Amino acid sequence: MKVLLSILWTATAAPYSVRRGARVWAALIGLPDPDGKGAARVNDALRTLTKEKFLRSDRQRGKTAELTLLSELGTGADYSHPGEAWAAAKEADPRERRRVQRYVKLPVTLWTSGWIAELDGAALAMLLILMSAARGRDPEDLWFTPQVASDRYALSETTRARGIAELKRYGLVAVYRTPVVRDHISSRRFRNTYTLNTHVFELHPEAALEAAAAKKPETPLSPIAAVERLGLQR
Structure with a gap:
């Protein structure tokens, strides 16, 4: 890869x-x-x-x-080239445009700052998955079910967990245990949500490690906070 x-x-x-x-x-x-x-x-x-x-x-x-x-x-x-295909499709019929594969841009600092050498394969795979998931969405509320992760990306739970842990260690992703809230009633069901911090790529990996270690650990959101964060109405 x-x-x-x-x-x-x-x-x-x-x-x-x-x-x-x-x-x-x-x-x-x-x-x-x-x-x-x-x-x-x-x-x-x-x-x-x-x-x-x-x-x-x-x-x-x-x-x-x-x-x-x-x-x-x-x-x-x-x-x-995906950029050229997408640009050409923008001039085409909207139905044709939907058939063109979308893409994400990786930061050039992935290479110039040495991240490509620093991240292991599991972390790099999960980075690509999260960047794909963030395309056109809020990068602060990313989530997917284990079944979707398995069916779409064919990665084991062990690989996914190891990759996320590595990204979290560098501060490239924050992980929250967020209640699954459908209304104002408190829920005992939780899921992992992810915040992607691509600005961390501007740092050298060693500096990113130091910055991440200095941060307070993430805590689960309360049901009410989850409601407010997800923009749901009580």
Whole structure:
């Protein structure tokens, strides 16, 4: 995932291809021993991405392989830039526009401040999920049921919990146990809601850790506070 995201970050113009050796990708995403074991791990990742039709790898003797992006759907179709597709769809019929895949932008500081190397795979996966969930919604009241999380993203509960814990440790997400309130009557049912703090990416990971450690821990919202926060009427 880190390798694919990094290729998406660098191959920004048609034909959406790039020539970089495995050592370069290993160093960029912070793998140890980038000249040896790190490069080997990247090559394994590239083979998997090629097999699953996310990339095409064109090799020429004596040259670094040219990596060309393919559709994120894994169909093997040519890659199309989501921003260009969305811009074109805005001029089209509204029904056609709804069929265009929407997208989210990752902050450039994910790479320039070293976050891509700092976050583990589970945390990065949950970051992408939360950013997708926040698209067009209030980033302070994100939630999804375990069933939806499992069906849509095929991540285990252990992976989700580990990823959220890592994001929380850096202050990238705040987690609240919020009562499920349908009216003014107190509820004993709770669910996790998430607040996404993407501004934390402006900090270096070490600074983010210090800032997060200095904050008071989150506490569950009272039913009345939950009503007010969700904008419900008593």
